[in-house]
Amino acid sequence: MPDQERAILEILKALFDDIETRRRSTMVVAGSPGTGKTVVGISLIKTLRDIATARGVDEAEQGNAISDFFARGYPEMLRGMRVGMVVPQQSLRTSIAKVFDRAPGLDRTMVLTAYDVGRAEEPYDVLVVDEAHRLNHRANQSSGSLNHAFRQINERLFGTDSLEFTQLDWIRARSSHNILLLDAEQTVRPADLPPEVVGEVVGEAKASHLFFPLKTQMRVKAGADYIGFIKAVLAGGSPALPDLGEYDLRLIDDIGTLDALIRQRDREYGLSRLTAGYAWSWKSDPKKKGMKRIPLAERPYDIEIDGYRWRWNSADKDWITSPHALDEIGSIHTVQGYDLNYAGVIIGRDLRLDGATGEIRFDRTQYHDKKGIENNRRRGIVYTDHEIERYVKNIYAVLLTRGIRGTYVYVCDEALRDRLRALVVRSS
Structure with missing residues (x-):
């Protein structure tokens, strides 16, 4: 380029x-x-x-x-x-x-x-x-x-x-x-x-x-207009959906449909994965004492939505190409810097729509990255919800810009889902 x-x-x-x-x-x-x-x-x-x-x-x-x-x-x-x-x-x-x-x-x-x-x-x-x-x-x-x-x-x-x-x-x-x-x-x-x-x-x-x-986009086929749209949405704006050409952006109402779509795209194009914000704890963390002795199939599930269950990424190195990646969900720490053909993004309840103000807000009670909310005691820094919100929105901006050909989004907070549906228009 x-x-x-x-x-x-x-x-x-x-x-x-x-x-x-x-x-x-x-x-x-x-x-x-x-x-x-x-x-x-x-x-x-x-x-x-x-x-x-x-x-x-x-x-x-x-x-x-x-x-x-x-x-x-x-x-x-x-x-x-x-x-x-x-x-x-x-x-x-x-x-x-x-x-x-x-x-x-x-x-x-x-x-x-x-x-x-x-x-x-x-x-x-x-x-x-x-x-x-x-x-x-x-x-x-x-x-x-x-x-x-x-x-x-x-x-x-x-x-x-x-x-x-x-x-x-x-x-x-x-x-x-x-x-x-x-x-x-x-x-x-x-x-x-x-x-x-x-x-x-x-x-x-x-x-x-x-x-x-x-400035030139090498990843997302929809170009810089799509990147700007995602940033504006997460900032709480109501931008018009730009002309995305053949880029496949969809809001998915059913989590099973999201899983099936990503599997289908992986068969068709390869490198299609589910990702999510850190809105679920990591029960299956292989670094936990004794966890590596438990076969992967017997480890606890981390994420459950409407009867569907997944574990977080079991590989911390090159997870995207690891053998079990299609059956797992990748976090920001395993997908940042990578390209996917299609990205399925689950926006957890760590982001919600504030009914009183209409703003997209961070919910600390639903955020499970301990390092992501840790105060800096050495330097006497206590991080407010507003400060952590910036990091969480950055995380979702990264996840939503991994897909080369398309991005499919499922939103856990119902009110936020309705807001995004009105912006994305196309839904399944």
């Missing part, structure tokens, strides 16, 4: 200029869901590796803009440089590592966590950070060992465990040039980088002419 190719070319020009003049730099690639941020990141690293080895340009490609970087001087500039890609999300990191394994000149050791960067003996020359908005600030991590590691890395890099240091600070301290792929509206937990931190780094990049926006 021209939008992504333009961004890659402009980033390479800026990067080589900074390398040549020995300037440290932070670049930002920003775009809505489906604009190809991950594709740009992987392509950048592949191109840098190819230039370093003077590999990858044949006669048919000679003379295009990027081929100019294979000329004398540029390969020498990159030779011996340490390059890596940081992926905060475990599931997506596993999938990208597989891509790196298959690509000539790349290997999975180049795919890193923020902790890998913080612990590394040698600094990196170039780091690309996918889903950079999912980097953490100083908040309670998922385990005691990671809390200990967070403190150790801060002390090692900065001499003190200041509560102000974030994983973004690690990236910037341990790389001369970092390229952040982000969308501030895809933060989904309070532990993610705070909006003010993201805003500050975006502002710095714009002031330095190192901000590269992506």
